[in-house]
Amino acid sequence: MTDKLKNTRILVHTAIFPWNNYTDKEVIDMDWLSGNSGNQLFRWAMLNLFKKNSHKNFVTTWDFTHNLELQKLNYDYFILPMSNTLREGSENELKYLTDILNKTDAKVLVAGLGGMFSRDGFYKFSNEKFIKKFIETVMEKTNVIGLRDNYSYKYLTEYLGYPEEKFSIIGCPSVTYNGYSRERPAYYKIHTDRYNLIDQEFKxxxxxxxxxxxxxxxxxxxxxxxxxxxxxxxxxxxxxxxxxxxxxxxxxxxxxxxxxxxxxxxxxxxxxxxxxxxxxxxxxxxxxxxxxxxxxxxxxxxxxxxxxxxxxxxxxxxxxxxxxxxxxxxxxxxxxxxxxxxxxxxxxxxxxxxxxxxxFDESYDKYINFIAQNEIDLDILNKSLIPKRLFNYNNSVVGNLISSWDVYLDELSPYFELQAGESIEFKKNKKARKGSKNFWTWQNFRTKSLLQLNHKYRVTVLWEGKNKEFMLTAQDGSEVVKISDEIKENGQEVVFELEIKNDDIDHIGFSENFKTGRVHHIGIEEID
CATH class of the missing domain: 3.40.50 (Rossmann fold)
Structure with missing residues (x-):
């Protein structure tokens, strides 16, 4: 365990931790769920990212408020996994958390904050002053507040008038509970009728x-x-x-x-x-x-x-x-x-x-990037839950730079190393050994949308580099045709077209003769 993992002290808005062992009966008797087992799901999802840190340095908000000695300690981070707190009747929780915020100088991470609003629009909650006090206190201690949905975003920015740049919609942390892996059932495949039969054995x-x-x-x-x-x-x-x-x-x-x-x-x-x-x-x-x-x-x-x-x-x-x-x-x-x-x-x-x-991949990358935006040291996070397509440079994430692209960066080829700036620069990895296990020299990208069988697409790559003859490859082996190659003001624009001939795909790639280069953007559009 590194010194960072040993020494980072973290205050968390939770009653119990994933590494504690309690029976359901104990949890029920003490109501460590804060009323609802769903609270454990999003709290523990966030804690799964931090669980490599020394467990003795985690403190719950309950222990903090009931122990004056704990209040005297310096905390590196205060993690607040949240849900529908922007609602009527939440003033006690708001006052409780605001009071704790005022007692610590820790960097604050608020994720999943949402509310309960009318279907017809927003109206003034009776506890609005407590909502405002909480939001304004958090804004002083964090860069960006993570919201669960667009309703909460509009409530805070349009109805209450807070600046848009202080908020980011990241959904609920519970979706990230298993990290970036997803359980994909064997019986489920879109475009087919291979569904389970509905009978008396259907659970x-x-x-x-x-x-x-x-x-x-x-x-x-x-x-x-x-x-x-x-x-x-x-x-x-x-x-x-x-x-x-x-x-x-x-x-x-x-x-x-x-x-x-x-x-x-x-x-x-x-x-x-x-x-x-x-x-x-x-x-x-x-x-x-x-x-x-x-x-x-x-x-x-x-x-x-x-x-x-x-x-x-x-x-x-x-x-x-x-x-x-x-x-x-x-x-x-x-x-x-x-x-x-x-x-x-x-x-x-x-x-x-x-x-x-x-x-899923897009939302997960946005979630990890949100954490980086709030200056959480990524070295203390559970690396097994951070996709290889995200790389840490100066406490920023490559995924943030390509958020406007139509592809994600898939697992990096051992042939390359990356440099993140205003674009992504692919450099030759001098330590890579040709012929070694798991060595390949092409670079794949995962498309944000499925490229469907018998559909045609145009892929535009804006880049700078010396390997002028590199081509694009399709996962199913469909032919890719280079349509144009022009010098633009901010780089070289290469346009490819392909028709998916063999199967739905979600990967495209640069061919092996792409050796080095700075990529500014990759865009995909369907064409007639």
């Missing part, structure tokens, strides 16, 4: 928010549970956890005949109501299912992390906004009809999940 993971009960969606959930014996409910709220653990009924205002509210509900009696506090076990359990359906955003994200197609039933802007950002399939609750079936939603989810997978 469905159901979720919902009891506190947002509405007969319209609740009757649909009830129908799914009644008609599908392999449909189980994954409960998340702390009172539901006590129901599963001890049989305690929910309070009257949260107990409804159509949902599991006491130990008499048929799903509870049949052992189909589950609660899992630990995110690792939660995701692992979900891998036994074929489909996730319900109103909870983190229930859906946990299922997506397990490789399931998901369909979210959005009941508010908080849920819809996050689903929109991450391109997760969703419908509004009012879209449900008597004719809506599990089959319809399942097949739709299978089709629409491709957008989630297509966007």
């Amino acid at each position: 469905i993971a159901v979720n919902y928010i009891a506190g947002e009960y509405d007969y319209h969606w609740a009757s649909f959930i009830d129908k799914v549970l009644f008609e599908n014996q392999k449909a189980d409910i994954f409960l998340q709220d702390i009172d539901e956890a006590r129901l599963v653990e001890y049989g305690h009924s929910l309070v009257d205002e949260r107990r409804h005949d159509l949902l599991v509210g006491d130990n008499q509900h048929f799903a509870y009696v049949e052992g189909r109501a589950k609660f899992i506090a630990d995110p690792n076990r939660w995701i692992s359990e979900l891998k036994d299912y074929k489909f996730s359906l319900g109103t909870r955003i983190h229930g859906a994200i946990a299922a997506a992390l397990a490789g399931l197609p998901v369909m979210i039933i959005a009941t508010d802007s908080n849920t819809a906004g996050l689903a929109e950002y991450h391109h997760l399939p969703y419908i509004w609750d009012y879209e449900l009809t008597e004719k809506t079936s599990v089959e319809e939603l399942y097949y739709r989810a299978c089709f629409e999940m491709q957008a989630y997978y297509d966007f």
